[in-house]
Amino acid sequence: xxxxxxxxIERTGGRGFTRRLVRAGAMTLMLILVVAWFAxxxxxxxxxxxxxxxxSGTSMQPTLExxxxxxAVEQRSYAVGDVVVYDVPAGQPGxxxxxxxxxxxxxxxxxxxxxxxxxxxxxxxxPSDGDVVGRMRIDVPWVGxxxxxxRQPVGIALLAALTTFLxxxxxxxxxxxxxx
Numbered sequence: 001x002x003x004x005x006x007x008x009i010e011r012t013g014g015r016g017f018t019r020r021l022v023r024a025g026a027m028t029l030m031l032i033l034v035v036a037w038f039a040x041x042x043x044x045x046x047x048x049x050x051x052x053x054x055x056s057g058t059s060m061q062p063t064l065e066x067x068x069x070x071x072a073v074e075q076r077s078y079a080v081g082d083v084v085v086y087d088v089p090a091g092q093p094g095x096x097x098x099x100x101x102x103x104x105x106x107x108x109x110x111x112x113x114x115x116x117x118x119x120x121x122x123x124x125x126x127p128s129d130g131d132v133v134g135r136m137r138i139d140v141p142w143v144g145x146x147x148x149x150x151r152q153p154v155g156i157a158l159l160a161a162l163t164t165f166l167x168x169x170x171x172x173x174x175x176x177x178x179x180x
Contacts, residue, residue: 041071044133049074051133053085053098054144059116060100067145070100072134078103078112083136086114086127098133099123 042048055068063083064070072085082103088094101123105113111126149155 044074049134050137051085053100054147055100059118060102061118063117064100064139065141067142067148069140069143069147070136071138071140072100073137074134077108078129078132078135080105084112084114085133085136086112086125086131087133088125089127089131092125094125099125100136
């Protein structure tokens with residue numbers, strides 16, 4: 001075996017090792033992110049304390065815009081100034097609807113007084129702790145619009161087209177494997 005062939009084999013082996021190392025590092029990072037998400041931001045339907053909501057309307061401008069994605073986390077108590085998500089109490093007009101507004105008064109015993117940042121008047125409802133879904137922790141501007149789009153036929157078609165394109169691109173770039 002000549003030295004050129006030896007150097008080529010060593011160089012190729014080194015690149016393969018580096019590629020495997022990078023892939024293992026990426027998989028480890030992904031696993032860490034999934035575990036962190038599951039521990040800290042797991043949705044309530046999976047037993048977590050976080051609710052994911054898409055803002056609709058203008059009542060919380062300029063704090064929140066229509067189309068923002070909000071993560072609200074259940075708390076032991078809430079205070080004046082907190083932006084909270086609550087269910088309209090049962091037996092009242094709009095019962096079951098989710099509202100995201102700021103606490104401006106009241107307490108857990110007598111019910112909270114809430115108002116949108118872009119509103120002059122208070123909400124007609126007085127939710128208690130049992131009606132409050134959680135306090136806003138994270139606001140991701142505009143991301144909710146993508147989820148709204150994916151609920152519509154044109155959004156589903158765009159997602160299918162993108163997936164098809166990426167699969168075709170991946171198979172076109174995949175190297176041909178020999179038998180031997």
